Amino acid sequence: MVVAAALVDDQGRILLQQRPPGRPMAGLWEFPGGKIEPGERPEAALIRELEEELDISADTACLSPATFASADLEERHLLLLLYVCRRWRGEPRPLHATGLQWVRPDQMHDLPMPPADRPLIGLLDALI
Template sequence: MGGAELFHVAAAALIDADGRVLVQQRPPGKPMAGLWEFPGGKIEPGETPEGALIRELAEELGIGVEAACLAPAAFASEPLGEKHLLLLLYVCRKWSGTAEPRHAAALKWVRPVELHRLEMPPADKPLIGLLDALV
């Protein structure tokens, strides 16, 4: 097997009371700018996926999430240039604060079925069907 370095990312499908999921738009100047993605980010050395996600959601959206409210849902495995992306998706239905786009170009609440119409990174696409089944 090839020795591509694994790039671990934790992301959240935040689901509101109406069963809609939050996606954010990647800002200009970033790789894959303009694409819609689940909020989250890189798992730093020494961090758990849940710990990374709690930190990223606070930084990116200004919301507070507890580890107990993060339910592992799905994962994606996707080549990403020289590295290999392993994306861990959690479902979260409870948080404190109101999500705001601190690092994203925009936020959007959509029904899972509507995700198919959005331009999303390759790793996020296989998660849509799984998410649709869960919600």
């Protein structure tokens, strides 16, 4: 199980990060986040991942559960929990990604994204 954040700026854009070379699905654009460690709550995992991946801090109260996605990935099944976050501290920096970009939900259809992220676009378009 993994958690991810749709970080939304004051212009209604969402931050995506590009997966680096040498990793599965390299070059694809995804929502920031990562794996939930054993015994870790999803919100705590997401706060940790945002710090590790983007060098930003968020509070649990700023994470709103939005939806989930389910996808088969080669030899395993992925369950992704998506949260919307509109408040954080710091300026996102790509610590483990090739790059970052702010996009509107309707622009995501033109980007290569992982199979679990793509079904979330329509919901985000309706929410934002």
